[in-house]
Amino acid sequence: SVPGWSGFIDVNDTATANAARTLKSPGSHLSIAENTIKALSNNHVDLTTNGVDHPALIFKCPKPDSNLSLYGWDYGVGNLADHAYTLAVSKSSEDTFIIDNAQQDANRSICEQYYLAWSAYALVPEGGNADDFNLTLKYNYRPWYGERYDQNASSSVLAEHVSTFRVMQVGETLRVKICVQDGNITGEPVGFCKEKAIF
Numbered sequence: 001s002v003p004g005w006s007g008f009i010d011v012n013d014t015a016t017a018n019a020a021r022t023l024k025s026p027g028s029h030l031s032i033a034e035n036t037i038k039a040l041s042n043n044h045v046d047l048t049t050n051g052v053d054h055p056a057l058i059f060k061c062p063k064p065d066s067n068l069s070l071y072g073w074d075y076g077v078g079n080l081a082d083h084a085y086t087l088a089v090s091k092s093s094e095d096t097f098i099i100d101n102a103q104q105d106a107n108r109s110i111c112e113q114y115y116l117a118w119s120a121y122a123l124v125p126e127g128g129n130a131d132d133f134n135l136t137l138k139y140n141y142r143p144w145y146g147e148r149y150d151q152n153a154s155s156s157v158l159a160e161h162v163s164t165f166r167v168m169q170v171g172e173t174l175r176v177k178i179c180v181q182d183g184n185i186t187g188e189p190v191g192f193c194k195e196k197a198i199f
Contacts, residue, residue: 004033005116006095009057015096016110023057023089023097023110030091037118041140045118047091054088054100055118056144061085061111086144118142122149123158125165132181135159163191174198 006027010016013024034047037055045053087110089097122138135158138149147153164179176198181191 004029004036007114008112009110009114011110011112021099022092025095025097028095030094033116034091041118049090053142053145054090055116057087057089057097057114058117059085059111060113088144124149125162131163133162135162135165164193
């Protein structure tokens with residue numbers, strides 16, 4: 001039941017403050033994290049220095065802007081040095097991350113709290129038309145390496161016969177609305193809608 005990472009960086013630790021590439025994460029057990037990530041990614045992503053792909057730390061610092069390229073979501077050529085808010089990492093010890101070589105001199109924005117992500121996720125409307133489509137989850141891709149959900153990702157259909165899917169940000173809250181029909185074409189369509197606020 002232990003995820004293996006604490007979600008906190010000690011910005012005052014000498015391993016973080018004095019080393020160009022290491023980040024101390026007290027309370028972490030990165031071998032446990034690595035086993036979890038390898039199991040979820042079918043051994044494609046791990047925390048070893050010779051891994052195929054590495055997960056990323058995404059920091060929860062207050063951001064001065066919403067420039068998606070700083071997170072690596074820009075679908076560029078995978079220029080890691082420009083991704084100041086997302087750092088590809090491996091482990092150097094049980095509680096210390098090491099930043100990938102391509103980002104060691106990047107203009108990084110590091111703070112105490114982070115998420116550890118092995119994959120990005122995208123909700124994509126597919127097939128049908130504007131009033132009747134499938135809502136598909138795209139996963140198992142890493143935009144911090146230049147991968148795209150429409151080229152590199154695995155997928156799974158979450159809902160069929162969706163008529164509405166909207167996401168709107170209001171301040172610090174996300175509002176999500178989805179409407180689904182029964183797909184009955186012999187009579188009047190029957191459906192339902194659900195709206196959720198995420199704080």
